[in-house]
Amino acid sequence: MKYLAVDVGGTSTRAVIVEDDGTCIGYGTAGSGNPTSFDGATAVSAIAAAMHAATKQARSTPTDLAAATVGIAGTVGHTGRHLLKDLVDAGLPEPLKLEPDLLVAFLSGSLAADGYALVAGTGAAAVRIRGGRIEATSDGLGWLVGDAGSGFWIGRRVVRAAASALDSRGPSTSLVELVLATLGLSRTTERSPSDGRLLALRDAVEAVYRLRPVELARFAPLAFEAESTGDDVAGRLVASASDALAATLAAVVVPEIAGPLVLSGSILSQQASVARRVVRTFRSTDDGPAVITVSDGLVGAVVLVLRHGGVRVDDTVLARVRTTLAALR
Amino acid sequence: MKYLAVDVGGTSTRAVIVEDDGTCIGYGTAGSGNPTSFDGATAVSAIAAAMHAATKQARSTPTDLAAATVGIAGTVGHTGRHLLKDLVDAGLPEPLKLEPDLLVAFLSGSLAADGYALVAGTGAAAVRIRGGRIEATSDGLGWLVGDAGSGFWIGRRVVRAAASALDSRGPSTSLVELVLATLGLSRTTERSPSDGRLLALRDAVEAVYRLRPVELARFAPLAFEAESTGDDVAGRLVASASDALAATLAAVVVPEIAGPLVLSGSILSQQASVARRVVRTFRSTDDGPAVITVSDGLVGAVVLVLRHGGVRVDDTVLARVRTTLAALR
Numbered sequence: 251m252k253y254l255a256v257d258v259g260g261t262s263t264r265a266v267i268v269e270d271d272g273t274c275i276g277y278g279t280a281g282s283g284n285p286t287s288f289d290g291a292t293a294v295s296a297i298a299a300a301m302h303a304a305t306k307q308a309r310s311t312p313t314d315l316a317a318a319t320v321g322i323a324g325t326v327g328h329t330g331r332h333l334l335k336d337l338v339d340a341g342l343p344e345p346l347k348l349e350p351d352l353l354v355a356f357l358s359g360s361l362a363a364d365g366y367a368l369v370a371g372t373g374a375a376a377v378r379i380r381g382g383r384i385e386a387t388s389d390g391l392g393w394l395v396g397d398a399g400s401g402f403w404i405g406r407r408v409v410r411a412a413a414s415a416l417d418s419r420g421p422s423t424s425l426v427e428l429v430l431a432t433l434g435l436s437r438t439t440e441r442s443p444s445d446g447r448l449l450a451l452r453d454a455v456e457a458v459y460r461l462r463p464v465e466l467a468r469f470a471p472l473a474f475e476a477e478s479t480g481d482d483v484a485g486r487l488v489a490s491a492s493d494a495l496a497a498t499l500a501a502v503v504v505p506e507i508a509g510p511l512v513l514s515g516s517i518l519s520q521q522a523s524v525a526r527r528v529v530r531t532f533r534s535t536d537d538g539p540a541v542i543t544v545s546d547g548l549v550g551a552v553v554l555v556l557r558h559g560g561v562r563v564d565d566t567v568l569a570r571v572r573t574t575l576a577a578l579r
Numbered sequence: 580m581k582y583l584a585v586d587v588g589g590t591s592t593r594a595v596i597v598e599d600d601g602t603c604i605g606y607g608t609a610g611s612g613n614p615t616s617f618d619g620a621t622a623v624s625a626i627a628a629a630m631h632a633a634t635k636q637a638r639s640t641p642t643d644l645a646a647a648t649v650g651i652a653g654t655v656g657h658t659g660r661h662l663l664k665d666l667v668d669a670g671l672p673e674p675l676k677l678e679p680d681l682l683v684a685f686l687s688g689s690l691a692a693d694g695y696a697l698v699a700g701t702g703a704a705a706v707r708i709r710g711g712r713i714e715a716t717s718d719g720l721g722w723l724v725g726d727a728g729s730g731f732w733i734g735r736r737v738v739r740a741a742a743s744a745l746d747s748r749g750p751s752t753s754l755v756e757l758v759l760a761t762l763g764l765s766r767t768t769e770r771s772p773s774d775g776r777l778l779a780l781r782d783a784v785e786a787v788y789r790l791r792p793v794e795l796a797r798f799a800p801l802a803f804e805a806e807s808t809g810d811d812v813a814g815r816l817v818a819s820a821s822d823a824l825a826a827t828l829a830a831v832v833v834p835e836i837a838g839p840l841v842l843s844g845s846i847l848s849q850q851a852s853v854a855r856r857v858v859r860t861f862r863s864t865d866d867g868p869a870v871i872t873v874s875d876g877l878v879g880a881v882v883l884v885l886r887h888g889g890v891r892v893d894d895t896v897l898a899r900v901r902t903t904l905a906a907l908r
Binding site: 350386389394398409417500 | 679713714723735743746747773787830
């Protein structure tokens with residue numbers, strides 16, 4: 251039997267074809283399924299594209315697949331039922347299950363029945379898991395209302411700090427050069443004759459408004475780049491993001507569940523300084539509960555689709571999933 | 580001769596018909612011309628609707644009008660030329676001039692050749708005026724990149740503070756009840772069985788995402804309401820907004836121009852605590868440069884259209900504009 255597991259993120263969508271024993275035989279990716287500001291059609295086409303890439307590598311077809319599980323944010327209730335139907339119409343195999351992105355993130359790092367997951371990619375959220383199910387959720391409220399400490403949250407502040415410095419309202423920062431370079435602009439001193447504004451600022455602002463808001467997450471890496479060279483503005487920004495993520499996690503922690511804690515998403519898996527600060531607030535000593543960092547939730551989606559198919563996923567099967575998936579990526 | 584003057588704001592658009600001697604004979608309003616996230620078609624229809632309401636009250640028609648001036652944000656260059664053509668197509672009289680919203684705001688409060696204007700409504704910006712023209716501009720960069728201390732800026736923080744408190748991530752605040760009431764929701768303790776989230780929070784978040792982002796400005800008044808009852812979260816929010824507006828103003832102030840300073844927009848004209856804090860950073864003593872507060876830029880648009888028509892606008896004419904306009908509003 252072959253199964254399909256998909257992990258939908260704010261920036262990219264990943265799919266894998268897995269056999270009964272945990273051997274991954276095909277892997278594919280596609281663009282954002284954008285779970286934070288949800289667009290059903292975008293998600294469906296990204297998921298279908300990732301599936302087709304994975305089945306192609308597996309020399310298989312969707313009709314060969316015995317079941318599918320998709321890890322995705324914001325799919326409870328009405329939206330989820332619509333999405334399920336649209337995915338089946340787009341050719342995904344049945345039975346098809348949608349699972350919360352935070353649950354697949356947790357299972358990517360741990361098979362424990364209880365614990366916590368904190369995810370910070372384009373968006374940010376934390377959950378408490380008890381008995382294999384999500385018992386409590388914190389944040390994950392999207393770019394406009396929540397997602398404190400996420401890639402969008404950081405990227406928006408990077409752009410605003412650069413604009414504020416160019417505008418002489420805020421402190422100078424190396425983020426100015428980094429943001430202008432990312433936009434393909436250079437820092438000139440020419441000003442508009444009509445309102446005295448720097449043309450470089452005007453051009454940068456116009457370029458940013460041509461993006462969809464969530465795309466501001468692409469500026470987040472500039473904060474870490476500037477922080478590493480000692481930039482004060484960037485240093486405060488990274489510290490604030492870490493504090494926000496620590497607060498998001500703290501909101502779901504209860505004394506009777508010590509851990510483990512699974513960290514996922516680009517901000518936590520690629521930025522060691524943020525992960526270190528968050529972990530320090532979670533456990534006071536190094537021999538505290540386990541903290542496991544994963545790059546995304548794909549392994550967890552595989553665990554769930556195998557379980558749905560009746561496979562008992564133990565450490566041997568999990569190790570095989572990890573090894574064979576790593577070889578495909 | 581009769582003239583048309585229009586002032587376009589982020590929340591509403593105002594038009595007035597004025598005679599040669601400064602007597603205002605018709606007044607009309609329409610919805611947002613949304614200068615911060617600019618939508619040409621919306622602006623054109625709002626401006627035309629306000630004009631028709633004003634000509635109707637004046638028992639006149641657009642073809643009777645000798646000239647028109649429209650005060651509006653973000654209309655430099657390409658966008659401005661398109662807008663001019665679209666407005667003429669929509670029936671506005673020629674010659675038609677577009678003027679910066681910050682300039683008409685200044686002229687609503689002062690006929691001085693030099694000075695400053697600080698506007699904080701849906702958006703926020705400051706300018707330095709020299710010789711009747713804008714010499715320098717600060718902020719006014721729109722809801723995503725700038726507008727620090729504006730109605731949108733405050734309203735977004737109000738919503739985020741309420742969401743954070745409901746989510747147990749942030750401090751408790753009376754903004755929770757105020758935001759839920761504004762959205763027509765009540766604070767219940769029921770939680771979603773699938774992720775443990777408060778249903779009141781989930782419903783509030785969904786309601787906010789149904790708004791256009793700039794509409795979050797409608798939550799700004801809640802900050803002042805909560806501050807007045809001693810709410811700490813709201814108090815810090817209002818203080819931050821005042822600091823941001825003071826920094827925006829400070830970026831355009833030069834020693835050789837002492838004032839006057841004209842304050843405009845709902846945040847500065849209706850919230851005395853914000854205006855007081857900003858003024859305190861602008862002048863250290865009460866006998867410093869004049870500070871004049873106006874509700875919007877309509878009087879300034881009248882001043883400019885009369886000047887364009889060859890009328891010499893002195894204090895007598897200005898007083899007549901103010902008195903007759905006040906009687907119409």
